[in-house]
Amino acid sequence: MKSLTWLNIAAAALLATSLALVWFAAPLEASMGAVQKIFYFHVAAAWVGMVGFLITFVVGIIYLIRPNPKLDWLGAATAEVGLLLSIITTVTGSIWARPAWNTWWTWDVRLTTYTIAILIYVGYLFLRGAIEDPTRRARFAAVYGVVGFISVPLTFLSIRLWQSIHPAVIGTATPTSQGGFDMAPIMALIVILAQVTTVLVFAALTATRYRLLELQDQVDAQRALALQAESDLPSHSPATASVAK
Amino acid sequence: MKRYFKVIGAVVWKDLAAELRSRETVSAMIVFSMLMVLVFSIALELNRGARESTAAGVLWATALFSGTLGLNRGLGREQDRGTLEGLLLAPADRSALYFGKFLSSWVLILAVQVVTVPVLSVLYNFNLAQPLVLLSLILGTLGYTGVGTLLSAVSAQTRARDVLLPILLLPVSVPVLMAGVQSSGGALAGEPWSELMIWFSLLVTYDVIFLAVAVMVFEAVVGE
Amino acid sequence: MPPETTFYMILAFAAYLGLLGAYVGSLFWRRASLKRDSEALREMQAELERKP
Numbered sequence: 001m002k003s004l005t006w007l008n009i010a011a012a013a014l015l016a017t018s019l020a021l022v023w024f025a026a027p028l029e030a031s032m033g034a035v036q037k038i039f040y041f042h043v044a045a046a047w048v049g050m051v052g053f054l055i056t057f058v059v060g061i062i063y064l065i066r067p068n069p070k071l072d073w074l075g076a077a078t079a080e081v082g083l084l085l086s087i088i089t090t091v092t093g094s095i096w097a098r099p100a101w102n103t104w105w106t107w108d109v110r111l112t113t114y115t116i117a118i119l120i121y122v123g124y125l126f127l128r129g130a131i132e133d134p135t136r137r138a139r140f141a142a143v144y145g146v147v148g149f150i151s152v153p154l155t156f157l158s159i160r161l162w163q164s165i166h167p168a169v170i171g172t173a174t175p176t177s178q179g180g181f182d183m184a185p186i187m188a189l190i191v192i193l194a195q196v197t198t199v200l201v202f203a204a205l206t207a208t209r210y211r212l213l214e215l216q217d218q219v220d221a222q223r224a225l226a227l228q229a230e231s232d233l234p235s236h237s238p239a240t241a242s243v244a245k
Numbered sequence: 246m247k248r249y250f251k252v253i254g255a256v257v258w259k260d261l262a263a264e265l266r267s268r269e270t271v272s273a274m275i276v277f278s279m280l281m282v283l284v285f286s287i288a289l290e291l292n293r294g295a296r297e298s299t300a301a302g303v304l305w306a307t308a309l310f311s312g313t314l315g316l317n318r319g320l321g322r323e324q325d326r327g328t329l330e331g332l333l334l335a336p337a338d339r340s341a342l343y344f345g346k347f348l349s350s351w352v353l354i355l356a357v358q359v360v361t362v363p364v365l366s367v368l369y370n371f372n373l374a375q376p377l378v379l380l381s382l383i384l385g386t387l388g389y390t391g392v393g394t395l396l397s398a399v400s401a402q403t404r405a406r407d408v409l410l411p412i413l414l415l416p417v418s419v420p421v422l423m424a425g426v427q428s429s430g431g432a433l434a435g436e437p438w439s440e441l442m443i444w445f446s447l448l449v450t451y452d453v454i455f456l457a458v459a460v461m462v463f464e465a466v467v468g469e
Numbered sequence: 470m471p472p473e474t475t476f477y478m479i480l481a482f483a484a485y486l487g488l489l490g491a492y493v494g495s496l497f498w499r500r501a502s503l504k505r506d507s508e509a510l511r512e513m514q515a516e517l518e519r520k521p
Contacts, residue, residue, distance in 0.1 A: 019482075028471050035474035038481035045485075064465050084492045088485055095481040099474045119416040126412055130403035140399050143462045144413060147392065150458060151417045154451055158423040161443060201489075208496055215503050222510045229517045 004207055011197075011204035018190065018197045026190050035099050038092050040191055044198035046089040046114070050152075052082025052202065053117065056124075057149035060142035069217065072138035075145055076128060077209035081202055083121040090114045109163055113156045120148040134217070252337040256345025260319070261352060270318045274357045278311040282365060300369050301378075301430035305422055307361055308354065308386060313411045315353045316393040319346055320401040329401075333467055343394065343463040347456075350397075351390040358382055377432035377441065381448065385425035388452040389418050395459040398466045424448045 022037050029036035059075040093111055098104050105111070124144050131137040264270055285303045323329040332342060362382075366373045393414050400409040428444035 030471050033471040033474035034478040035481060037478055038485065041485055042481075064462060081492075084488065088488050091484045091488065092481045095477055095484060099472070099477045116416050116419050123412045123416060126405075126409060127399070127403065130405045130409055132404070136402065139465050140403070143395070143399060143465055146462060147395070147455075147458060148417055150454060151420060154420040154447075154454070155423075158420040158447055161447070162423055162427060205492065205496070212496065212499055212503065215500070215507070219503055219507050219510065222507060222514070226510050226513050226517070229514065 004211060007200075007207055008204045011200045014197045014200055018193045021190050021193065026187060027184055032100055035096055038096055040194035041198065042089060042092045042096065043191075044195045045085040045092070046110070048195075048198045048202045049082045049085030049089055049114075050117075052078040052085060052206070053121065053145075053149055053152070056082065056145040060145035060149075063138060063142040064146070067135070067138065069134065069138060072134075072141065073210050073213040073217075074206075076141065076213060077206045079121050079124050079145060080209055081205045083118060083125070084205070085198075085202065086114050086118050086121070090118065107159070107163070109156065109160045112159050113152065116155050117152050120151065124148060134220070249338060249341050252335070252341040253345045253348065256332070256342060257348045257352075260345070260349035264349075264353065270315055271353050271356055273318075274311045274314050274353065275360050277314055278307045278357055278361045279364065281307045281310060282361070282368065286368065300365060300371070300373065301426050301433060304361065304365055304373065304378075304382075304429065305385070305425045308358060308382065308425075309389065309415070309418065309422065310411075311357055311361075312354045312386065312389060312393065313414060315357070316350055316390070316397040316414070317400075317407055317410050319350045319394070320397045321406060324401045324406075329467070339464040339467060340460050342467070343460055346398075347390055347394040347459075350394055351386060354386050354390055355383070358386070371433070373433070375432055378429045381425055381428040381432065381445070384445065384448040384452060385421050388448065388455050389414075389421050391452065391456040391459050392417055395463055395466065398463065402466075420447065420451050424451065 018040070022040050026037060026040070028034060055078040056075040059071045059078070063071040063075065090111060093114075094104050097106060097108075097111075124141065127144055128137055128141050131140060282303065285306070289299065289303075320329070323332065333339075335342075362373050362379075393410075396413045396417075397410055400406045400413060403409055424444045424447040428441050428448065431441045431444065
């Protein structure tokens with residue numbers, strides 16, 4: 001079997017294992033109860049998602065210096081998977097906030113920054129979808145991948161300054177309500193496992209998405225070739241026109 | 246070096262002369278701004294007792310949204326008329342073209358504020374035209390136009406360009422909006438400079454970073 | 470005694486697995502449609518080569 005298939009199987013197996021451990025082996029956290037269990041994956045998704053955007057940023061810079069379609073595919077794949085993980089982060093964070101902070105939503109620094117990052121990378125995907133020509137698409141996506149990523153820390157900083165003037169955290173400000181908690185040894189072990197799992201899931205999804213972009217490129221080349229052959233031919237068959245559009 | 250500034254001047258002059266003749270972009274932006282002020286007044290039930298922060302928010306939202314109109318026209322018009330290729334053929338550094346486009350858009354956006362600020366002052370019955378508010382507007386629109394010029398060059402060359410520019414530009418401009426609203430709102434509320442300084446430094450930081458990045462990558466957006 | 474938050478835990482994991490599953494599903498779907506396009510194009514190409 002291909003190595004991509006093995007990577008996907010490994011990621012799925014590790015995800016199943018760590019889910020089982022989190023559900024059945026991890027102890028119940030004292031101050032938050034069962035909902036704390038999502039934190040193993042919430043925290044991992046948060047930082048791995050940002051790493052995805054970071055890769056898009058770095059790959060974008062390299063692309064602008066030395067263009068190569070492979071870099072573009074990698075940047076597109078990590079941006080898309082990073083977006084998925086960021087959405088997971090905000091949604092699970094919001095669900096956790098309901099019992100912990102007694103509200104679904106608060107303009108917390110991290111929640112807000114992630115929401116704005118999500119909007120930036122949704123824009124990135126919109127941009128890719130609005131350009132036909134592959135090299136132009138790659139160039140513009142690289143530019144936006146760079147500009148968008150630079151604004152994320154500035155957004156974080158401005159929200160943080162804003163929050164320090166208008167505190168909006170509802171409920172207590174103890175370490176628990178900020179997401180920190182005392183860890184038993186087994187918990188520390190599962191925390192590490194959840195990070196490794198998320199990294200592997202990220203790698204598997206990115207590799208699969210990359211493969212699809214590569215396939216897409218081949219199909220586009222095939223299509224161009226077919227259109228070429230068809231225009232060389234005097235007779236038009238209606239069947240081909242529908243596929244070749 | 247002298248040539249470089251000449252090119253910038255020529256681009257700015259060409260754009261502003263065309264705008265002075267037709268006045269179509271700036272008048273559309275002013276009308277749009279007035280409509281937004283009206284919409285906000287109705288939606289938020291603003292009156293003479295409106296708080297300083299609300300006035301600052303309306304001012305900034307109006308500036309940013311009318312700004313996208315101007316930015317969309319700037320390079321979109323060149324693209325429509327096919328004059329962008331001509332500009333690119335000119336034997337000049339691409340960054341000179343960027344600065345020229347940036348300055349002409351910035352002048353338009355500031356010109357619209359010259360109308361919006363007095364109108365808002367009259368409507369809400371307190372003077373918005375205070376030095377710090379104006380400084381905040383100048384610094385904020387500088388960074389906004391800086392990124393906006395780059396992203397309008399991007400969106401002008403795509404299929405969905407009029408829709409795409411705000412989608413790309415607004416999330417990236419969140420720091421400007423935040424720092425702009427906080428600095429001008431604070432100034433209106435009479436907060437001391439020591440409180441406001443942090444927001445002005447954030448505006449300057451944003452301006453420097455984004456102008457530098459935009460200049461560096463502009464070539465990739467317009468050059469083949 | 471920890472507070473009873475099992476409902477929110479189930480909700481959170483449902484959201485996590487649901488979003489992940491939806492993305493994996495979209496990957497499968499996109500792969501299938503690419504394969505279909507590729508196949509159709511190959512047949513078309515073969516047909517065009519046979520004709521002359």
